[in-house]
Amino acid sequence: MAHTSQTPTKTSYDIVIIGGAIMGASTAWFLSQDADFDGRVLVVEKDVSYANCSTMHTNGCMRQQFSTELNVRISQFAADFVKNLPDYMGDPRVPQLSIRSFGYMYLADNEAFADILRANQLVQRAAGAATQLMSAEEIQRHYPFYNVDDILLGSINLVDEGLWDATAVFEAWRRSARENGVEFVENEVVAITKNVAGSRVESVTLKSGEVIACGQVLNASGPRAARTARMAGIDIPVEPRKRYSWVFKAERPLDRDLPLTIDPSGIHVRENGGGTYHCGGHTEPDPAVDYDDFTMDYSLWESHVWPILATRIPQFEAIKVTHEWAGHYAMNTFDHNAIMGPHHEVENFFFLNGFSGHGLQQSPAMGRGTAELLVHGAYRSLDLSPFNYDRIVAGRPIIENAVI
Numbered sequence: 001m002a003h004t005s006q007t008p009t010k011t012s013y014d015i016v017i018i019g020g021a022i023m024g025a026s027t028a029w030f031l032s033q034d035a036d037f038d039g040r041v042l043v044v045e046k047d048v049s050y051a052n053c054s055t056m057h058t059n060g061c062m063r064q065q066f067s068t069e070l071n072v073r074i075s076q077f078a079a080d081f082v083k084n085l086p087d088y089m090g091d092p093r094v095p096q097l098s099i100r101s102f103g104y105m106y107l108a109d110n111e112a113f114a115d116i117l118r119a120n121q122l123v124q125r126a127a128g129a130a131t132q133l134m135s136a137e138e139i140q141r142h143y144p145f146y147n148v149d150d151i152l153l154g155s156i157n158l159v160d161e162g163l164w165d166a167t168a169v170f171e172a173w174r175r176s177a178r179e180n181g182v183e184f185v186e187n188e189v190v191a192i193t194k195n196v197a198g199s200r201v202e203s204v205t206l207k208s209g210e211v212i213a214c215g216q217v218l219n220a221s222g223p224r225a226a227r228t229a230r231m232a233g234i235d236i237p238v239e240p241r242k243r244y245s246w247v248f249k250a251e252r253p254l255d256r257d258l259p260l261t262i263d264p265s266g267i268h269v270r271e272n273g274g275g276t277y278h279c280g281g282h283t284e285p286d287p288a289v290d291y292d293d294f295t296m297d298y299s300l301w302e303s304h305v306w307p308i309l310a311t312r313i314p315q316f317e318a319i320k321v322t323h324e325w326a327g328h329y330a331m332n333t334f335d336h337n338a339i340m341g342p343h344h345e346v347e348n349f350f351f352l353n354g355f356s357g358h359g360l361q362q363s364p365a366m367g368r369g370t371a372e373l374l375v376h377g378a379y380r381s382l383d384l385s386p387f388n389y390d391r392i393v394a395g396r397p398i399i400e401n402a403v404i
């Protein structure tokens, strides 16, 4: 659907954020809360229906089960933020939220992956997460609906791990940021102009023709991150990868909550409430796709996904798909982790990109950290500098092996 472009009220802003979905909104809100900052912030979002952004295609879950301590800490902040939303936002209109903590159940069918789960559990527990390892017999006892014939080990955490209402948080951030003076416009950044030396961005050009001067610019463009960076002559290893989702109704629902189960095949499925379940998967190979390609692969369910589900959970022999859609991960092909901080040469160009399949839960910590960096020049709460763009230049990946 075509939308009418909105014109910003000014021709110059201290900070221009390109992309107004969950990452752009989080950063805008944290900026609007900083008592040391009274600068002008513009958020440019090309489609305020948000129909195709990652944020609206998500599975909506958070987990503590990561393989790096920093990612665990980031999710811990997310859990605290979500559970105490009215306090954090200082706004009684904001709903009290909870996390439906059915846990993520990682299943290992080989020793190599079982070893990874064991190593991850040590990292997670040291950081304060409640991850438990389970033998096949224990899994069977607690979750009798699984077929565990091929399973060696499971890993699950039932504290602050499961489903949460990200849409409520997203809406609260946008409303509050706007009320605090952040300007949101529906428009598209189509060009970025640097100074002669190439060391600073001077302005962004909008699709409607206006040239907007900016002190700092933040790339929060999701799967389009590389396209936005290229406007400033910058490369970033992020590409759109298709992720398919199916919601189905079971003829005989399970008698207890289904954890977000990560089958060894890569297919994942979780409780969705009311006798329905939410499943996700992708094709193999898994190529980059066009930014606007959201076509569904209808054969994938019948030929690949359903047989795997019905083998893992025989009760899912009799199910009916009620909704299905394709969305995009902003896949960081370098190391699957966030890409943040300033560019090493274009000093006022900042990244908030590459969140692959875990950006929703990272949005509170990453928005907070990015706001700190933009205003104070350094992270103040959680040190997120390991995620800085310069690791890519240096060829120094942070391997996160708990990727979905």
Ligand SMILES: Cc1cc2nc3c(=O)[nH]c(=O)nc-3n(C[C@H](O)[C@H](O)[C@H](O)COP(=O)(O)OP(=O)(O)OC[C@H]3O[C@@H](n4cnc5c(N)ncnc54)[C@H](O)[C@@H]3O)c2cc1C
Binding pocket: 018, 019, 020, 021, 022, 023, 024, 044, 045, 046, 047, 050, 052, 053, 054, 055, 056, 057, 058, 059, 060, 061, 062, 187, 188, 189, 190, 220, 221, 222, 223, 224, 228, 243, 244, 245, 280, 327, 328, 329, 330, 352, 353, 355, 356, 357, 358, 359, 360, 361, 362
């Ligand atoms: C199927 C699926 C399941 C997922 N499940 C989970 C999950 O369970 N838990 C979790 O934590 N994460 C999950 N994720 C990942 C999470 O949804 C994303 O990491 C997160 O939403 C990224 O937010 P974003 O704001 O960076 O990007 P997006 O939501 O994609 O937003 C980017 C915005 O930028 C705008 N934009 C782009 N270019 C321009 C431009 N030039 N000018 C103006 N605007 C522009 C776009 O219109 C878009 O609205 C999932 C993702 C998918 C696809």
